[in-house]
Amino acid sequence: MANFIPAIHVILAVVLSPLLLGVINRTKAIFAGRRGQPLLQPYFDLIKLMNKAAVYSRTTTWVFRAGPVIGLASALACLPIVPLGGVKALSGFEGDLVLFAYLFGLMRFITVLAAMDTGSAFEGMGASREVQLSALAEPALLVGLGAMALKTGSLSLTGIYGKISTHMIAAPDGPVGFLVGMALLIVFLTENARIPVDDPNTHLELTMIHEVMVLDHGGVDFAMIQYGAALKLWILGTLLTGVFIPVRTQSDFLNLAAGLAGMFLLAIVVGVIESTMARLRLIRLPQMLVAAVLLSTLAFVWILR
Amino acid sequence: MWIMLFLSAVLFLFLSAALCLMLQRRPSAVNTLGSATAVIGGLLAMASAAGALASGQTPDFQIAWSVPFGSFHIALDALSAFFILPIGLIGLAGGLYGRRYLEDRLGRKPVGISWCFYHLLFVGMLLVATAQNGILFLFAWELMSLASFFLVMFDHEQEAVLTAGRTYLVATHLGAAFLLAMFVLLGAAEQTLEFDRFADPATPAMAGAIFILAVLGFGAKAGFLPMHVWLPQAHPAAPSHVSAVMSGVMIKTGIYGLLRVLTFIGPPPPWWGWTLVAVGAVSGIAGVLFALAQHDLKQLLAYHSVENIGIICLGIGMGLLGLSGENYAMATLGFAGGLLHVWNHALFKSLLFFGAGAVAHATGTRNIEQLGGLLKRMPTTGFCFFIGSAAICALPPLNGFVSEFLIYLSALAAVTQAGAATAGLVVIGALSLIGGLAAACFAKAFSTVFLGEPRSDQAALAHESALSMRLAQILPAAMCAVIGLLGPFAVQAALPAVKALMPSAAQAGVELARSRAVHLLWHISQAAVLLAALAAVLHMIRSRLLAKHPVAESATWDCGYAAPNPRMQYSASSFAKPLTRMFRWLLRPQTHLYKPVGLFPVHAGLETHTEDVFMRYGYGPLFNAFAWMAGHLRWLQQGRNQLYVLYIAITLIGLLVWKLG
Numbered sequence: 007m008a009n010f011i012p013a014i015h016v017i018l019a020v021v022l023s024p025l026l027l028g029v030i031n032r033t034k035a036i037f038a039g040r041r042g043q044p045l046l047q048p049y050f051d052l053i054k055l056m057n058k059a060a061v062y063s064r065t066t067t068w069v070f071r072a073g074p075v076i077g078l079a080s081a082l083a084c085l086p087i088v089p090l091g092g093v094k095a096l097s098g099f100e101g102d103l104v105l106f107a108y109l110f111g112l113m114r115f116i117t118v119l120a121a122m123d124t125g126s127a128f129e130g131m132g133a134s135r136e137v138q139l140s141a142l143a144e145p146a147l148l149v150g151l152g153a154m155a156l157k158t159g160s161l162s163l164t165g166i167y168g169k170i171s172t173h174m175i176a177a178p179d180g181p182v183g184f185l186v187g188m189a190l191l192i193v194f195l196t197e198n199a200r201i202p203v204d205d206p207n208t209h210l211e212l213t214m215i216h217e218v219m220v221l222d223h224g225g226v227d228f229a230m231i232q233y234g235a236a237l238k239l240w241i242l243g244t245l246l247t248g249v250f251i252p253v254r255t256q257s258d259f260l261n262l263a264a265g266l267a268g269m270f271l272l273a274i275v276v277g278v279i280e281s282t283m284a285r286l287r288l289i290r291l292p293q294m295l296v297a298a299v300l301l302s303t304l305a306f307v308w309i310l311r
Numbered sequence: 312m313w314i315m316l317f318l319s320a321v322l323f324l325f326l327s328a329a330l331c332l333m334l335q336r337r338p339s340a341v342n343t344l345g346s347a348t349a350v351i352g353g354l355l356a357m358a359s360a361a362g363a364l365a366s367g368q369t370p371d372f373q374i375a376w377s378v379p380f381g382s383f384h385i386a387l388d389a390l391s392a393f394f395i396l397p398i399g400l401i402g403l404a405g406g407l408y409g410r411r412y413l414e415d416r417l418g419r420k421p422v423g424i425s426w427c428f429y430h431l432l433f434v435g436m437l438l439v440a441t442a443q444n445g446i447l448f449l450f451a452w453e454l455m456s457l458a459s460f461f462l463v464m465f466d467h468e469q470e471a472v473l474t475a476g477r478t479y480l481v482a483t484h485l486g487a488a489f490l491l492a493m494f495v496l497l498g499a500a501e502q503t504l505e506f507d508r509f510a511d512p513a514t515p516a517m518a519g520a521i522f523i524l525a526v527l528g529f530g531a532k533a534g535f536l537p538m539h540v541w542l543p544q545a546h547p548a549a550p551s552h553v554s555a556v557m558s559g560v561m562i563k564t565g566i567y568g569l570l571r572v573l574t575f576i577g578p579p580p581p582w583w584g585w586t587l588v589a590v591g592a593v594s595g596i597a598g599v600l601f602a603l604a605q606h607d608l609k610q611l612l613a614y615h616s617v618e619n620i621g622i623i624c625l626g627i628g629m630g631l632l633g634l635s636g637e638n639y640a641m642a643t644l645g646f647a648g649g650l651l652h653v654w655n656h657a658l659f660k661s662l663l664f665f666g667a668g669a670v671a672h673a674t675g676t677r678n679i680e681q682l683g684g685l686l687k688r689m690p691t692t693g694f695c696f697f698i699g700s701a702a703i704c705a706l707p708p709l710n711g712f713v714s715e716f717l718i719y720l721s722a723l724a725a726v727t728q729a730g731a732a733t734a735g736l737v738v739i740g741a742l743s744l745i746g747g748l749a750a751a752c753f754a755k756a757f758s759t760v761f762l763g764e765p766r767s768d769q770a771a772l773a774h775e776s777a778l779s780m781r782l783a784q785i786l787p788a789a790m791c792a793v794i795g796l797l798g799p800f801a802v803q804a805a806l807p808a809v810k811a812l813m814p815s816a817a818q819a820g821v822e823l824a825r826s827r828a829v830h831l832l833w834h835i836s837q838a839a840v841l842l843a844a845l846a847a848v849l850h851m852i853r854s855r856l857l858a859k860h861p862v863a864e865s866a867t868w869d870c871g872y873a874a875p876n877p878r879m880q881y882s883a884s885s886f887a888k889p890l891t892r893m894f895r896w897l898l899r900p901q902t903h904l905y906k907p908v909g910l911f912p913v914h915a916g917l918e919t920h921t922e923d924v925f926m927r928y929g930y931g932p933l934f935n936a937f938a939w940m941a942g943h944l945r946w947l948q949q950g951r952n953q954l955y956v957l958y959i960a961i962t963l964i965g966l967l968v969w970k971l972g
Contacts, residue, residue: 059860063867065764067686069697075853079845083838099834100827104719105707107743109842112706115750122758122881124867125683130881137754138889141747148743152736156726211870222868226856230849292893299740306736 011258012096016085018266023240024048024233026273033277048236055229063222065125073120074223074230080113081237089167090244091268092254092261098164103151106163107144110197113234114140121219128211132218135288139203139215142295143193150186150193150302151245156309157182167248185305187249192298194242196291198235201280203291213288243272313363314370314387317395320355321437327352328430335423342410342417345426346779349406349433356437357399363387364396364807371443380504381446385438389807390574393650394440394567397657400787401559402433408665408783409552411776412672425465425550432458432556439564445494445504452490452564456483456532459561462553463545475544481934482541486531490568493524497575511577518576522583525572526590533565535624536594537925539617543601546613547677551668552783554609558616559661563653566623570812578814579631587628588734592741595621597897599748603755603887604898604921608667608677611756612660615703618745619656622715623649625738629721630812632734639813639820641724641731644828646809647802648717654801655710655794659702662787666696669776669784670760674769679759679883681770686761688773693761695784700753702791705746708839710794713801715742716835717828748890755886764877796839798832884919891921899924 028045035042044050062070086096087106095102118136121129155161158169170183196203199216211218220231247268255261286294327348334341363370373384387395409429413422435455442448460483464476498504500513512518531538542562546554573579598617605611626649633642669692670685671677686693702709719742725735765771775781794801806825813821869875891898900921907915 056856057859059862060857061863061865064864065684065867067762069686069762071853075849076846079842079849082845083842086841087838097834097837099831101716101720101723101831102834104716105835105838108705108707108712108746109838111704111746111750112701115701115704115706115754118754119758119762122754122886123762125763125877125880126867126869126875127879127881128870130886133754133758134881134886134889137747137751137886138893141744141751141890144747145740145743149736149740152723152726152739155723156732156735159727161720161723161727221870225860226853230853292889303736303740306732310732310736 009096011262012094015090015093015262015265016096019085019237019240020082022266022269023236024052026239026243026269027236029270029273030277030280033274034281037277037281048232052229052233055224055232056226058225060225060227063124066123066222069116070120070123070222071227073116073123074227074234076116077113078230078234078237080109080116081234081241084109084241085237087163088241088244089164089248090262090265091248091251092168093258093265094168095162095164098162100161100165102162102164103148103155103166107148110238111140111144113238117219117231120223124222126222128218129221131212132215135215136219139196139291139295142292142299143196146189146295146298146302147193149299149306150189153182153186153302153306153309156306163245168254170249170252171254172252180308182305182308183249183252185301185308187246189298189301189305190242190246190249192294192301194246195276195279196295197242198239200276202283202286203294205280205285213285240269243269247272312370313359313366314372314385316355316362317359317370317385317387317437317441318372320352320359320399321434323355324348324352324430324434324437328427328434331423331426331430335421338417338422341423341426342413345423345429346406346410349409349426349429350403352430352433353399353403353406355399356395356402360387360392360395360399364389364392364804367807373443376446378446380444380498381450382444382505383447384443384505385441385447386443387441388811390567390570390811391441393805393808394563394653395437397563397654398433398436398440398560400790401556401657401661402436404661404665404783404786405429405552405556407786408555408668408780409550411780412550412552412668420465425462428458428461429553429556432462432553432561436561436564440567443506445498445506449487449490449494452487455561455564456487459549459553459557462557463549465550465553466548469548471544472548475541475548479541479545482531482538486528486538489524489528489531493521493528493572496521496524497572506571506575509575511575515580519580519582521572521576522579522586525569526586529565529568529572530590531565533562533569534594534617534620535590536597536617536621537929539594539598540923540926540930542616543605543610543613543923546616546664547607547609551609551664551671554613554668555661555664558613558664559657562616562620563657566620566627566649566653570627573631574812579635581632581635584628584630584632584635585734587624587631588737589628591621591624591626591628592737593621594618594624595741595745596748599745599752600890600894600898601921601923603748603752604891604900604919606678606680606883606920608670608679608756608760609664610677611679611752612663612667615749615752616656616660618749619652619660619703622718622742622745623652623656625649625741626652626714626718626721629718629725629734629738632725632731633721634813634817636730638724638728638731639817640824640827641721641728642813642817643809643821643824644717644721644724646812647805647828648714648721650805650808651717651801652711652714654805655702655714655791658787658790658794659699659711662695662699662784662791663703665780665784665787666692666699669780670773672776673773674767676767676769679756681767682760682765683763683770683877683880684761684765685770685773689761689775691781692776692784695781695788696761697757698788698791700757702795704750704753706750707835708792708795708842710791710801713795713798713832713835715746716798716832717802718742720828720831751887751890755883759883759886763880766877766880766882796836798835799829802828802832884917891919897924899927
C-alpha cells in the first residue's frame, strides 16, 4: 500500500508526459491568437510515427539505431527515483540524485553519438552545442541538489523533496529554495531545449541544438526520441515544481494532486515564457548557465555562512 | 605460500627478461616468448594477490641484503595485493596485445630488448607495490622508471620520441629526488629504512614535510598537475601496449606510494586532505580541458589519465578529511571510491590505449582528424572503445560510475555533517564539471574516429586487428561491465585495503559505512539491470514495428544537399571549439588561419593546436634558464686534465681547512 501512490505517479508520468507538450503548444497558440492544434496532438504524432517505414543513411552503424532505444531506456529508468513534490519516489535511495544526473548523461551521450554517426555537419553542430551546454548544466544541477541536501540533511531526492517547505522559498530560512529553484529552471530550459536556449519550432537547422541532432531519425526511432524528450520534460519538471510548489500534506492523494497541478502549471509557464521571450544568442547561453552554477553555489554558501 | 607464488612470478619474469635478451637473434621466437611469459607472469602475480587478499593474512618474506640499511623484505598485505591485481591483469593484457602489435617491426627493431624491458617494468611495478624496505623500494622504483624510459624510446629515430623520452627521464628523476629526501626523513628517528619499524614523526612539522615530499615525489609519477607534463609526451611516444601499462597501472604506483606513506605518518591534519582535494580538482578539470583540445588520440588519452588521477585524488582527499574530522563514513566512502577508481581506470584506460593502438596500427595515423568510419571496418575494436568511452565518462551501467558514485556519496556525507561541507561542495562541483567535459571529449574522440565516413584513404582501407589484440581489449571491456553490474562485490574487495588506511579505532565506523555502501550499490545494480531490461524491451518493440514496413537505405539527409562528402563532416576541432573557446584563457590554443584570397579561392584552411601551458610558460623557460646558466659555467670545464687535478686539490685543501679550522 505504501508504494501505491508512487507507482501511480510512475504510471501517470508514462501516460501524461506527452500531454505537457500539448499544453505548452496550446498556451502558445492562445498567446498568438490561434486556436492551435488539439491538446492530444503529441499522442497522434507518436502513433503516426510508430507506424511508419524507415530510411537509414548508408553512413550509419548500430550506434545510430541504439541511440533512441538507450536514450528512452535511460529516461524511463529515471522514473522510479524521482519524487513528485511530497509523493515519494518508487524506489529512492541515498545518493540517487547522482544516478539521476548520470542517467541523463547517458541519454545525452548516446544521442550525441547517434547524431555524429550520420556524418552530417548540421548534426555535428547540434551535438557540439549540446555537449557544451550540458557540461555547464551538470554542475548547476548537482551543486543545487547538493545545497538542498545540506539544507534538509537528506541524501535522497525523496528525502530532500519531502522536507521542502515554504520556509525555504521566503523568510525565515533565506532564499535558498528560491536560488536553487532558479538554477533548476535554467537547467530545465536548457536540458529540454526550450526558449530562451533553443526553439523547438525553429525552421533553420543552423540555429538548432536539440532538433538538429535528430534530423536523420524517422519512424519508430523518432517516436522514441520524441517520447523520451517528453519524459525528460516531465522528470526535470518534477524537480522544479517540487521546489516552487511546497505543498506537503499528510495525504498522499492531496500531494499527488498538487504535484500534477504543478506540472501542468509549469507547462503553462513554459508556454508563456516561449510566447513572451526571444531566444538568446548562442554566444550568451554559456553565460546564462554559468549564472545557474553561481546561483547554486550561492545557495550552498548561504547555508554555510 | 602466497608470497612464494608471488616470488616465483617475480623470478619468472626476471628470467624471461634475461631470456628475451639472449634470444635477440631470433626475433619471431623472442616475440612469442616475450608475450607468453608476460601472460604467465601476470597470471601468477594475480593468483598470489587474490590468494593473499582472500586469506586475510599478510604473507611476508625477508632475506638480508648487503646494501647499508637495505634488506630484501616484501609483504603482500591488503594494500599491496589490491594494487598487484590490476598490475598483473594489465601486464598480462599488454603481453597478449604486444605480440601482434610488434610483429611488423620484427627484424627492423630490437623486439627482444623491448620485451626484456617490458618484463623489467613488470618486475619493477610488482616490487614497488610489495617492498617493505626503503632501499628496495627505491631500487624497484628506479628499475620501473628506467625500464619504462627505454620502452618509450622504442622509436628513438623520431624527434618527438627523443624529446618525450628526455622529458620523462628528467621528470621521473626529479620525483625520485623528493622520494630520497622523504625516506631520509622517515627513517631518521629510528635509523632504519624498514617500513614496519618507522616511528611516527616526532613533530607535526616533520609529518607535514614528509607529506609534502610524498605528494611531490609520488605526484610526479602519478601525474598530479603541474607535474604532469611528461605524461602527454611519453604516453603517445611509447608503443601502445606499453602506453596501456604505463597509463593504466604504472602511474598508479604513485598513488600506491602516497597511500603507503600515509600509513607511516600518523593521523592526518585537515590541510593534508585539503591539499589532495585541491590537487585533485585542479588536475581533474585541467586534465580534461587539455584533453578536449588535442587531435592526437593517444595524447588525448594521456591527458585523461591526468583527469582520472585527479578523481582518485579527490577520493583520497575526502578520505583524509574524513579521518581528521573523525567522520568515518565519509572517510571510508572516499578511500573506497578512490581505490576502486584505481582499478576502474586501469581497466578502461588500458582498454582505450589498446583501441588507439589498434587504430594507429591499422591506419598509420593517430591524428583523429584523418580518421572516421572505423566502426564498420573494425567492429570489435570500435565496440570495445565505445564501452571504454562510456565507462571513463562514468556513465551507468559501467564501472566508472560505481567508483565516482562512492566519491559523490563521500562528498554528500561531508555535506550533511558540519565542518566538511565546503570540501563536499568542491568535490561535487569538480566531479560534475569533469563528468560533463569528459562526456564531451569522448563524444568527440569516439565519433571522429569510429563514426561517420572515413576522412582519409588510410582510414577507408583500415582492417580489424588480430585476434590476440582484440582479446586484449575484450577482457578489460568485460571487466568494466562486470564491475558496473556487481559494484557491491567490488567494494567488498576494496575494503581490506581501506581498513589498512584507517586507524583501528575507526573499524566500527568502517563496518557501518561498508554495509551502507553495499546496500546503496545494490540499488545501483538494480538500476543497471532495469536499464538493460528496458533497452531490451524497447529494442524488441522497435524490431516488431519495423518488421511490418520496408526499411530502406539512402544517403545522409544533409538538409537537401544530395552529395555530401567526408570532408564536409564536422571535424573534431569544430566539435570541441565551443568548449575550447570558453576556456581559451587556460588552454591558450594557437590558431593558424589561411584565409581564402581572390575571386576564385583555391586554398583556405584553419589549424589549431594546443600546447601544454605548463610546459610552454613554466618548465620550458625554467629549464632554458638552467641551460643558460650552465652555459656560463662552461669555462670551468675545458677538458684539460691538469685543471681537473687542480680542482680536486683545491677541494681537498678546502675540506681540510674546514675540518681543522
